[in-house]
Each structure stands twice: as structure tokens, then as C-alpha cells.
Amino acid sequence: MWDNLSLKEVVECANDPYPSIRKWAKDAGKKVVGSTIADVPEEIIHAFGFLPVTLIGTQKPLKKAPAKLPDNACSLARSNLELVMSYEGDLFDGFVLPQVCDTTQHLSDIWRINFPDKYVESFLAPRQADRPSARFWVKEEIERLLSSLSNWTGKSVKDEDLQESVKVFNENKALLSEIYEIKRKNPGAITNKEFFALIKLSMQVDKAEINKSIKKIKDSLDTKAKAEGYTDVIMVGITCDPPEIFDLFDEIKINIAGDSLITGTRYLQGIVPDNGGAIEALTERHFKRGFFSPIHDDVFKNFEEVKALYKATNAKAIVYVHIEFCESEEYDLPDLKNMIRKEGIPMHVVDTEYQTTSLSHVRTRLQAFFESLKGGTL
Amino acid sequence: MSEKLSSKQLSKKITEEYMEEAFHAHEKGKLIGYSTAISPVEIFVAHDIIPIYPENHAVANLTAKKGVELCSVVEGMGYTSHLCAYARSDLGYRKTGLTVTKGIPDPDLFLACNAQCFTLTKWFQVLSRQGGAPVFVFDTPEYVMNKKAREEIVKYCVLQLKELISFLEEVTKKKFDYDRLREVMKYSAQSSILYRKFLDMAQYKPSPISIFDALIGMAIAVYRRGTQECVDYYQTLCDEIQAKVDQGIGVLPKDKEKYRLYWENLPVWFKFSDHAKLLGSYGGVILTSLYVHAWSFDFDLDKDPLLTLAENYVSRFSN
Numbered sequence: 001m002w003d004n005l006s007l008k009e010v011v012e013c014a015n016d017p018y019p020s021i022r023k024w025a026k027d028a029g030k031k032v033v034g035s036t037i038a039d040v041p042e043e044i045i046h047a048f049g050f051l052p053v054t055l056i057g058t059q060k061p062l063k064k065a066p067a068k069l070p071d072n073a074c075s076l077a078r079s080n081l082e083l084v085m086s087y088e089g090d091l092f093d094g095f096v097l098p099q100v101c102d103t104t105q106h107l108s109d110i111w112r113i114n115f116p117d118k119y120v121e122s123f124l125a126p127r128q129a130d131r132p133s134a135r136f137w138v139k140e141e142i143e144r145l146l147s148s149l150s151n152w153t154g155k156s157v158k159d160e161d162l163q164e165s166v167k168v169f170n171e172n173k174a175l176l177s178e179i180y181e182i183k184r185k186n187p188g189a190i191t192n193k194e195f196f197a198l199i200k201l202s203m204q205v206d207k208a209e210i211n212k213s214i215k216k217i218k219d220s221l222d223t224k225a226k227a228e229g230y231t232d233v234i235m236v237g238i239t240c241d242p243p244e245i246f247d248l249f250d251e252i253k254i255n256i257a258g259d260s261l262i263t264g265t266r267y268l269q270g271i272v273p274d275n276g277g278a279i280e281a282l283t284e285r286h287f288k289r290g291f292f293s294p295i296h297d298d299v300f301k302n303f304e305e306v307k308a309l310y311k312a313t314n315a316k317a318i319v320y321v322h323i324e325f326c327e328s329e330e331y332d333l334p335d336l337k338n339m340i341r342k343e344g345i346p347m348h349v350v351d352t353e354y355q356t357t358s359l360s361h362v363r364t365r366l367q368a369f370f371e372s373l374k375g376g377t378l
Numbered sequence: 379m380s381e382k383l384s385s386k387q388l389s390k391k392i393t394e395e396y397m398e399e400a401f402h403a404h405e406k407g408k409l410i411g412y413s414t415a416i417s418p419v420e421i422f423v424a425h426d427i428i429p430i431y432p433e434n435h436a437v438a439n440l441t442a443k444k445g446v447e448l449c450s451v452v453e454g455m456g457y458t459s460h461l462c463a464y465a466r467s468d469l470g471y472r473k474t475g476l477t478v479t480k481g482i483p484d485p486d487l488f489l490a491c492n493a494q495c496f497t498l499t500k501w502f503q504v505l506s507r508q509g510g511a512p513v514f515v516f517d518t519p520e521y522v523m524n525k526k527a528r529e530e531i532v533k534y535c536v537l538q539l540k541e542l543i544s545f546l547e548e549v550t551k552k553k554f555d556y557d558r559l560r561e562v563m564k565y566s567a568q569s570s571i572l573y574r575k576f577l578d579m580a581q582y583k584p585s586p587i588s589i590f591d592a593l594i595g596m597a598i599a600v601y602r603r604g605t606q607e608c609v610d611y612y613q614t615l616c617d618e619i620q621a622k623v624d625q626g627i628g629v630l631p632k633d634k635e636k637y638r639l640y641w642e643n644l645p646v647w648f649k650f651s652d653h654a655k656l657l658g659s660y661g662g663v664i665l666t667s668l669y670v671h672a673w674s675f676d677f678d679l680d681k682d683p684l685l686t687l688a689e690n691y692v693s694r695f696s697n
Contacts, residue, residue, distance in 0.1 A: 133534060
């Protein structure tokens, strides 16, 4: 299904992966477990024989979610709820939902109420990550998830099963990281839209299969062609939607050379270290990832990470993608903006929302910013 | 012998002395710790840290209808208009100094417990970036309906309370006194029992108290729990309400009390008195709300103080 995709097919499939997931699950006789972002150890779900699917919203219209979550709630949360309530709910046999902020905490309850017949488990991520107790807690939650899935399925998994899943998932992230490296050096080899579609699709489909496609795509990329006229930028945020935003970058040769997205580098940072037992290694991984607005208590850290990325990639600007109405981002953003501007780094904030149907306002503002960045008319 | 103070007089006296002490904390070798309203503040009290609740101060300004003015300033600073009005009004106060009270002293440290909401953590982080005082996040995962998970959650919270104590020892350069904590817990346990007794008096017909009395009556439990004067206040309050019950005095006379109602969550502070009058005119009395019960703790003094603190704070209705 996903083992021989071209880049064009990856983009199409990432746009709406659910028909292919449906067919694949039916053909393979596999059950599907959905998770919202972020930080659910999906390797565990996979080790139990399920297909773990990260839910990253839908572009289809909102119908039922607004009755459960108000207009000023996180638009990704509303979009995900709509996805399962109106469109794809029957595809999933269960859900493992992380709690990283108030919205995700209460979303878990809404979810549980709306799907009384399905397996719904919470992954209670620590909302402080710098003290020893956080490490204790992540390990407890990983063990609780193992036990919960075991109770549900009547099966148990061994450390070797977990290690096997980790291997496949690590390979996925390593392959994508290699392509990112190619993209940094040669932006002409793959567009922003194609690259981020590859990551998104990887988070949603069978890793063993898509790894085969990624390998072929990687080998087919033209790494020799001279890429001229590109301007590198850093993208900061949680997710970037709709994917047409990437078109706006691609059209005028703006290359995303680094990012902090959950559907980007933060996913790639999730390679599980090879240091003995799988549970310990998965715990360790939780703390190796970069800044995450809702759980880390230090915007300075975010600033330092972004600045380091900006310098390491020789980027020319930072584009911050703000999802309406992410409360955590909204408390952090004014100070982060001031810190970045004080540093003399050009910065632009793209305000976006799931279910956005028109990008003309984003286009105009981005074009004006890029024009000033390139020092003339585009 | 001086005349015994009424609960209203006692509340005023306790509040004035509390704020007076807070404004002169440094002169007395004490620190100011900003705290979320639902936080294990007993640890602060036991360590001579004066707890200050920016939420209370924000409410005073919002009730006095200063919200629009304060929030506009904050929105001009780049914060969106749909963020919590408490937070915006407080950040506006920081920028302008505008307040209907004498204000609140600046913090030396922050304690953010997310059992009530995560907004406060983010709000305190903003304040921390402005003034440089450190933030301790006491993370209380959702108290999910699973016995084993709850035991682990409590363990996680106890570990964090130990970390909190180490954090305070480091900031204050002073050893934490567990005997003092036990004493503070004793006061907290006593005042909580009395506070709940006060709230439960709404079951009488006619009810001697409404939610509006409860909202006023909860203030001392919020900012002075863990002290003898808090116990004294609720004893006085309970005695007064009991006297009303004995005389059959209700918020509305018995024959006028037609509708006994429940209020969900926070009050609309700036419409507080309008709502009381309007409902009263129709024979309606709002008796209680889970919100005011957030401070009616059930501390078990036979347990390790950190364990009973963890069990109580993680199990608040808001979590």
C-alpha cells in the first residue's frame, strides 16, 4: 500500500490518508489505534500488533465538534474531534490520548464520553520535565500503558517485541533525517511540501512499508543539481496546516532548513536510544526531544534552541506558525517574539487555523515578508 | 475584656494583618511566594513564606469593573483577547499599577499547581520572565478513575512535594521543619472541617446562606489556611450561621424561598451583586457550587503530611 509511493503520491496520500489506512487495515486484518499529538510512545501500540495512527486534524468541515468544544478552543483539538466524530471514528478500535495541557486533558474526557464502546486510554505526560520525578512518572505511564493494552487485548509483549518495533520506528526517523540533510544542502531536491508530507504520512501509516518508499525516494533525489536562488528559513511551532502553506514557500524558493514542529523535527528527535531495556530507553527518549510549549517551563530554552538552529543552518529568518487558539503558544509568543527581534533576527508570525479555506491573507503577508527578506520585489 | 469580633470584622482584621505582613515580609526575613489558589500552600506557611494569590487580586479588580481597562493594555502588549481574564487583568496591573486595592507585593518565587488549570502555570511563567523569580510547577495529572493509577499519581505527587521542599530550602537557605508542617496541617484540617460545616448549612430550609455568602466566606480558607486565625474565623462564622438557623432566619424568609438552586463553577464576579438581587426577587437562592468546595479538604493527620497533602490536592474536582 505505502511501500512504493512516489513523492507525488506521498503528497496526495498525506492530504487524506484515511482511505488507504482503511483498505490496508482490512487487507492486513489489523486493528487501528489513534493518538493525538504529542509524545505517546507509539512503539508500544505497534508492539501489540496495532497500527498506531497520529491524528493531525481534517480539512473536512466542522459539524459536530463545535457542540463539544467552543470556538476559542485549540483548532487542532476541534479538528481532531471532528475527524473521529463525523468522518473516521469507525476506523479506530481504540485511542491512546496524551494529556499535555488543559485542552488535551479535557479532550480525553470528551472523547471517552463520545466513544463509550471503544478502548480509550490516557497517556498522562508530565507537565514539568526538568526534575527527577518527571522521569519516574514517564516510566510509570509507559508501564501503565503496557498493562492497559495488555488488559484490553489479553496479550502481553516482551522486551524483544518492543525492541523490534523500536527498530522499525527508529529507521523511519533516521531515513527522514537523511532526507532533511539532503534538503538543507540542496533545496531543489525536494520541496517543503513534499518533505513535510513524508513526515506527516510516516506518523500515520505502517512504518515498515513507508520506510521502503522513503529509501527509494531518498535514492532517487537529485543531490547534484545546483540549487540557486533559495533562501533558508526556520519554521517554529507545533504543526503547520493547511499543507498549502508550504506551497507559498516553495513558489518563491524559500527553503525550510530547520524547524521545531511536532510534525517535523520533534518527530525526528524521537529516535529511541539503544541503551538496554526498551522501557528505560523509551523513558529516556521522552526527555531527549526539543522544546514543547505546553510542558516545558522555559521560553528561554525555546529561544536558545531556535537561535542555535538559525545559526547552524545560516537561515535568514524565522517563521512562527501559530495555531489558533493554542493557549500555551499564546502565553509564550509575545516574549519569544521580543527575544528573537532583540537578537536582530527577522521574524514573521503566520496565524493559521485548521479548517482554513482561504489562504489569501497568509499569502499576502508572507509574500511581503519574503520580499523584504530578499531585499526587493519577488 | 474586649468584645468578640463578628466574622465580618474578623475577616477584615485577618486580611489587613495578612497584607500588612506581606508588604513588610522582607523586613521580617520572610519571602513572598505567589501561589495558585489550589496549591499545597501549607508547605509555604510551614516555611515562613507568605502566600500571595494573584487570582484574588485580579478578582478584586474585575469585580470593580476594571477589567476592560487592564485587559486592553495587555492586548496591546501582544497577548490575545481570549486568554484568561484573570491573567490579563493581572498582567495589566503589572504594566500600569492600576488597582482598586493597595496592590500586592512582588514575588520571590512561584508555586504553580495545575490541579485547577494550566493557565496559571503559563501566567506565572510570564511573570517569572518579567521579574526573574523561579517557578516550581507542582504537576497533578488528571485523577483518572483507576485505583492503581491513582496510587501511582499520588506517589508522583509526593515525590514532587519533596522536590518542592528542597527547592524552598535552596531558595531560602533554611532547613525545612517537618514538625512545623504537622502543626500547620492541624490548623488546615480543623479549618477545613469548619469551612465544610459552614457550606453544608445551606441544606437548612430556609437556607441561612447563599452561594454569594459562600464566595465571600471562602476567602480566608483560600489565603489563610494553615493558621490559627483561619480556624478562629470559621468557628465564629459557623456559630453565627448556626444562630441564624436556630432562629429560622434565611437568606429569604421561609415563605419566600421558592427555588433552591445550584451554581456551576466560578461566579460572574462583576455581576455578583446583580445576580443575587435578581434571583432573590424571584424567590431563588443559589445554595452552593463545587467551586467553593474546592477548599474543603479532608486531611488525614494520621498519615504522613506529604501523603495527605498529595491525596487532597490531586483530587480536587477541577482535576
